[in-house]
Amino acid sequence: MIDPLFLAEAAINGLLLGGVLALLALGLNLIFGVIDIVWIAYVDLVMICMYAVYFIVQVYGYPMWLGGLASVALGALLGIAVHLLIITPILSSAPVNQLLATGGLLFFLQSFATFLWTTDHRSVRLTLPRLEIMDMPISVARLIAFGLAVLAMLGLYLFLTRTYIGTAIRAVSQDREAMSLMGANPQRVYLVTSAVGGAMAGLAAALLIIQYAVHPFFGAAFGPITFMICVLGGLGNMVGAFVASFIMSEVIAISGVIWSTEMGYVIAFVVFIVMIFARPGGILARRA
Amino acid sequence: MLELRSVTAGYGAFTALWDVSLKVETGEAVAVVGPNGAGKTTLMRVISGLIAPRAGEVVFDGAQIGGHPAYDIVGRGIAHVPEGRRIFPALTVADNLKMGAFLPSARKRFAESLARVFALFPVLAERQKQRAGSLSGGEQQMLAVGRALMSGPKLILLDEPSMGLAPVMVLRLFDLIRRVRQEGYTILVVEQNVRQVLKLVDRAYLLEVGRIKTEGRADQLSEQDFVRKAYVGL
Numbered sequence: 204m205i206d207p208l209f210l211a212e213a214a215i216n217g218l219l220l221g222g223v224l225a226l227l228a229l230g231l232n233l234i235f236g237v238i239d240i241v242w243i244a245y246v247d248l249v250m251i252c253m254y255a256v257y258f259i260v261q262v263y264g265y266p267m268w269l270g271g272l273a274s275v276a277l278g279a280l281l282g283i284a285v286h287l288l289i290i291t292p293i294l295s296s297a298p299v300n301q302l303l304a305t306g307g308l309l310f311f312l313q314s315f316a317t318f319l320w321t322t323d324h325r326s327v328r329l330t331l332p333r334l335e336i337m338d339m340p341i342s343v344a345r346l347i348a349f350g351l352a353v354l355a356m357l358g359l360y361l362f363l364t365r366t367y368i369g370t371a372i373r374a375v376s377q378d379r380e381a382m383s384l385m386g387a388n389p390q391r392v393y394l395v396t397s398a399v400g401g402a403m404a405g406l407a408a409a410l411l412i413i414q415y416a417v418h419p420f421f422g423a424a425f426g427p428i429t430f431m432i433c434v435l436g437g438l439g440n441m442v443g444a445f446v447a448s449f450i451m452s453e454v455i456a457i458s459g460v461i462w463s464t465e466m467g468y469v470i471a472f473v474v475f476i477v478m479i480f481a482r483p484g485g486i487l488a489r490r491a
Numbered sequence: 492m493l494e495l496r497s498v499t500a501g502y503g504a505f506t507a508l509w510d511v512s513l514k515v516e517t518g519e520a521v522a523v524v525g526p527n528g529a530g531k532t533t534l535m536r537v538i539s540g541l542i543a544p545r546a547g548e549v550v551f552d553g554a555q556i557g558g559h560p561a562y563d564i565v566g567r568g569i570a571h572v573p574e575g576r577r578i579f580p581a582l583t584v585a586d587n588l589k590m591g592a593f594l595p596s597a598r599k600r601f602a603e604s605l606a607r608v609f610a611l612f613p614v615l616a617e618r619q620k621q622r623a624g625s626l627s628g629g630e631q632q633m634l635a636v637g638r639a640l641m642s643g644p645k646l647i648l649l650d651e652p653s654m655g656l657a658p659v660m661v662l663r664l665f666d667l668i669r670r671v672r673q674e675g676y677t678i679l680v681v682e683q684n685v686r687q688v689l690k691l692v693d694r695a696y697l698l699e700v701g702r703i704k705t706e707g708r709a710d711q712l713s714e715q716d717f718v719r720k721a722y723v724g725l
Binding site for chain 1 (some may be wrong): 539541560561562565566570571573577578579580581582586589591592593594597598638642
């Protein structure tokens with residue numbers, strides 16, 4: 204029998220991991236919901252931003268908060284660049300071409316990173332205090348990452364519900380043609396959405412690099428789970444993605460202590476397949 | 492105010508409008524009637540910029556606007572209430588109206604426009620916080636019209652406003668459109684409900700398979716035999 208304390212610790216770790224996963228899933232889902240294109244290379248943009256933080260903080264010795272801000276800014280710029288250079292030309296192409304184009308970007312970014320920085324694993328070492336609650340060691344890095352991720356999602360929520368452009372973004376995701384009749388240039392709304400989605404990737408990068416080492420194939424570790432979460436929550440459904448993030452992170456963390464981390468991912472995938480059969484529209488979709 | 496000169500338009504290889512010319516003067520209410528598939532919706536979409544004309548000109552307030560993007564045309568003062576209402580179902584009624592005033596010029600007059608819309612459609616004021624998708628069909632149509640008014644238009648395009656509404660609601664809706672008209676808006680309306688719409692407008696055009704068949708004053712047109720037989724059902 205497993206010590207309940209281990210399980211509790213795993214549950215807390217799962218919760219903390221879920222925060223950052225939710226940030227990734229919401230960023231990807233936001234872009235999909237508005238532009239109707241899945242950025243296959245989304246987590247690879249995160250990888251590029253992680254390298255940026257690594258160089259700024261670990262190599263050049265600037266403070267972490269500066270690295271984080273730079274990462275958010277870089278993410279937003281990358282988001283705009285991806286939209287202008289890759290998405291805009293194929294906006295009206297067949298969906299399979301759009302997947303191929305953003306999938307191609309994934310391989311480009313991976314190869315580019317390997318070429319520039321080799322396959323070495325690199326991490327940012329921060330000296331953070333140790334924290335123990337009821338004999339359970341809690342990673343302060345994860346706690347900070349979770350807190351900032353939740354704050355960022357709250358910010359996103361307020362942006363989407365309280366501002367004109369945020370409301371317009373939601374409106375475009377429901378009916379893009381009707382929104383152009385309101386006087387909104389869809390291209391501008393797409394650019395803002397891509398910048399916001401990119402900035403979320405940049406923030407996620409800063410929160411991930413204090414927990415994990417970065418390498419050119421980092422996207423392969425977090426990409427599939429991010430897509431699974433988006434599909435599980437219902438593509439384009441923000442609340443669904445948020446809930447699904449915590450379900451998946453708990454499944455991975457808890458089965459990770461019962462069996463092994465690898466097994467955790469296997470079980471997460473099985474849960475995903477079963478859920479997709481049971482609720483193909485996502486966990487929060489209304490039953491037909 | 493609005494003039495179409497020999498407009499031809501369509502989708503891909505399909506041509507929906509052939510050499511259509513029509514005019515709407517300031518303060519007028521004009522209807523375009525005709526059977527399903529006559530090209531009525533295409534006509535509205537060309538005027539509001541959702542599709543570009545293949546040939547011909549669309550002139551509004553003296554400027555050629557044919558082929559301009561929709562977001563530019565609404566800024567010039569044409570609001571399009573599309574077929575099927577096309578409200579944003581997951582947004583609240585208040586947010587839908589807010590989106591109607593998306594243009595910077597409209598945002599400046601937001602409070603004033605909102606008061607005007609609520610005076611015309613008091614039910615929208617009561618349901619401000621409700622999701623637009625939860626409104627009844629008639630209320631959704633009112634919201635669609637109210638949202639269009641929020642942009643501060645000079646000309647309102649109404650595409651099949653009575654579609655999918657119960658007969659009682661259709662009568663009420665036409666009353667409301669009459670009131671919108673009395674507020675001084677110029678209206679171009681496309682309808683299948685010919686009998687009702689001819690009571691509302693000054694002039695009408697009859698569109699058949701993409702061409703203007705006839706035009707005239709509404710009262711005279713409804714007297715013409717073939718119109719009566721084919722559309723008015725008398």
